Amino acid sequence: MPLIEVSELVKIYPGDVQAVNDITFSVEEGEIFGFLGPNGAGKTTTIRILVTLLAPTSGRAVVDGIDVMTNPEEVRKRVGYAAQFIGVDDDLTANENLVLQARLHGLSKTEAGKRSNDLLEILQLTDAAHRRAGTFSGGMRRRLDLGQALAHDPRVLFLDEPTTGLDPQNRRALWTYLRELNERGVTIFLTTQYLEEADALTRRLAIIDQGVIAVEGTPQALKDDLGGDAITVTLAAGMDGSEVDRVAGLIGQYSDAGTARTYDGAVRVFTRDAASRLADVVRALDSAGVHVARLEVSEPTLDDVFLRHTGAKMRVEEVKQRSRMMSARKPR
Amino acid sequence: MMRTFRESVVLWGRLMRKIVRVKLLLFFALFQPLLFLLLFSQVFNRLDQLPGFAYDSYLQFLVPSIIALTALNSAFQSGIGMVTDIEDGLLDKFLIAPIRRSSILFGKVMADATRMAMQALVIVGVSLLMGARFETGVLGVGMMIVLAACFGIAWAGLSNVIALRTGNGELTMMIGILITFPVLFLSTSFMPSALLPSWLDTVATFNPITYIVEAVRALVNTGWDWDAIGKAFGVTAGLAVVTFTAATAAFRKVIS
Numbered sequence: 001m002p003l004i005e006v007s008e009l010v011k012i013y014p015g016d017v018q019a020v021n022d023i024t025f026s027v028e029e030g031e032i033f034g035f036l037g038p039n040g041a042g043k044t045t046t047i048r049i050l051v052t053l054l055a056p057t058s059g060r061a062v063v064d065g066i067d068v069m070t071n072p073e074e075v076r077k078r079v080g081y082a083a084q085f086i087g088v089d090d091d092l093t094a095n096e097n098l099v100l101q102a103r104l105h106g107l108s109k110t111e112a113g114k115r116s117n118d119l120l121e122i123l124q125l126t127d128a129a130h131r132r133a134g135t136f137s138g139g140m141r142r143r144l145d146l147g148q149a150l151a152h153d154p155r156v157l158f159l160d161e162p163t164t165g166l167d168p169q170n171r172r173a174l175w176t177y178l179r180e181l182n183e184r185g186v187t188i189f190l191t192t193q194y195l196e197e198a199d200a201l202t203r204r205l206a207i208i209d210q211g212v213i214a215v216e217g218t219p220q221a222l223k224d225d226l227g228g229d230a231i232t233v234t235l236a237a238g239m240d241g242s243e244v245d246r247v248a249g250l251i252g253q254y255s256d257a258g259t260a261r262t263y264d265g266a267v268r269v270f271t272r273d274a275a276s277r278l279a280d281v282v283r284a285l286d287s288a289g290v291h292v293a294r295l296e297v298s299e300p301t302l303d304d305v306f307l308r309h310t311g312a313k314m315r316v317e318e319v320k321q322r323s324r325m326m327s328a329r330k331p332r
Numbered sequence: 333m334m335r336t337f338r339e340s341v342v343l344w345g346r347l348m349r350k351i352v353r354v355k356l357l358l359f360f361a362l363f364q365p366l367l368f369l370l371l372f373s374q375v376f377n378r379l380d381q382l383p384g385f386a387y388d389s390y391l392q393f394l395v396p397s398i399i400a401l402t403a404l405n406s407a408f409q410s411g412i413g414m415v416t417d418i419e420d421g422l423l424d425k426f427l428i429a430p431i432r433r434s435s436i437l438f439g440k441v442m443a444d445a446t447r448m449a450m451q452a453l454v455i456v457g458v459s460l461l462m463g464a465r466f467e468t469g470v471l472g473v474g475m476m477i478v479l480a481a482c483f484g485i486a487w488a489g490l491s492n493v494i495a496l497r498t499g500n501g502e503l504t505m506m507i508g509i510l511i512t513f514p515v516l517f518l519s520t521s522f523m524p525s526a527l528l529p530s531w532l533d534t535v536a537t538f539n540p541i542t543y544i545v546e547a548v549r550a551l552v553n554t555g556w557d558w559d560a561i562g563k564a565f566g567v568t569a570g571l572a573v574v575t576f577t578a579a580t581a582a583f584r585k586v587i588s
Contacts, residue, residue, distance in 0.1 A: 053587075074430075087424055088422075091350045105429055148425060
């Protein structure tokens, strides 16, 4: 039986804003499962429903066999949640923050202290254990926040954009922690708007856009589905749409799918035989007198997958921390 | 019941730790009432010479008012703290823990009450140094502190309503000041009932602060006035029912 089972989940906020529009998916025990999508796709809404902070409009969500609507308290015992915006008490030390969270999950004072020590060590915060969280760097705060989510040794960890706002070095370090946690048996559900994060970290992912799951699978399978390597022709600046379409018509036949894809002044074909097809593409472009700015052969990326299934390029935007009073009432 | 208590104590511990941890905040929480005590008692020092002023000194008359004023101010800190916790994502952390929702509220109320009691105790201590006498002794002081804390909690309900409805700490602070001052001056806090203009004296009888101040004033100056104490607790309970009903509704709306 899957650890997380979501079926026909719908969330409509007041004002008729449909944040989640009939999504169904499941996560197996031991997986790292990811939701990849831009801001406003419905990622946070879904995660908040799963951790019992938000009631769905309709549909069902079950975690570890327990319905989030009918028995939220049992669900809370089993899940850890780190929100997109870090929630640590700046006036308390790292240790005090962790002990507080463990105590709220029913651990005794002694157990909580022990648990906090273990977590501080895992997260490499032992040296900073008795410093106030307000003095921490961004990466340390993230780790502490993650520690809070782990205070009660949950079966499932829900992470909402866990690396947003981190520099590349801290991001990679956090990926390593998450992989280690997963190896210790913690199932992880995460959301991200970073393609490379979804690629590097998740075993299986769903691409979500405008409240709908566009496609679901392992990162590799999703890329394989595109049909081999990509040949991308970027046209010289100033070419209008009709020129792009003309080029697409010229080289579409070299795609294994029979047609080319266009975006942002570029034309792209996917083929399993890029090496020999490249010569055909060059000849076709040359004889038609096309002004090419760049020609490139690459392995398909999740970017391409996203483009194919949503019809748009993945757009990444980091939202600044804003009033939660607002976000509690209005959809993100 | 035991469970709610245990959970509340954990959350109370966090808030107490914060009060003690942020030294400057602690300092001002205790210093501000003393400042009012010093200023008012000096400026109005000669009021005791007015005919119809029935107290030994203005200080004797003023101590209960400063205790009430402090409880009012302290109550508004409660709402601001609530907004801060929501904005810092800490409320979410409590909501995803397998604890009762009511524990979050009780823990907060307990911390507010503790802070208010500490403040009242400091006011009593300093006014003793300034030469005030407490007619009902240690027990009377204990009763004053309980009254101040209970009234402060009832008022904190109001501050939480405003804070949760506006979602803005600064605005809550401003509204708080705007409410606090008229409420204080439209009571018998700074002038005995007999010396107030008659319209104001009438208004004062509808003001809950008047009842708290009068009960404490009796404890300081004349003795155990059970009638006044009863009224003070009655008014406090009534106020608490209203403010906490509204606060709970506002809280539910924010967390749903």
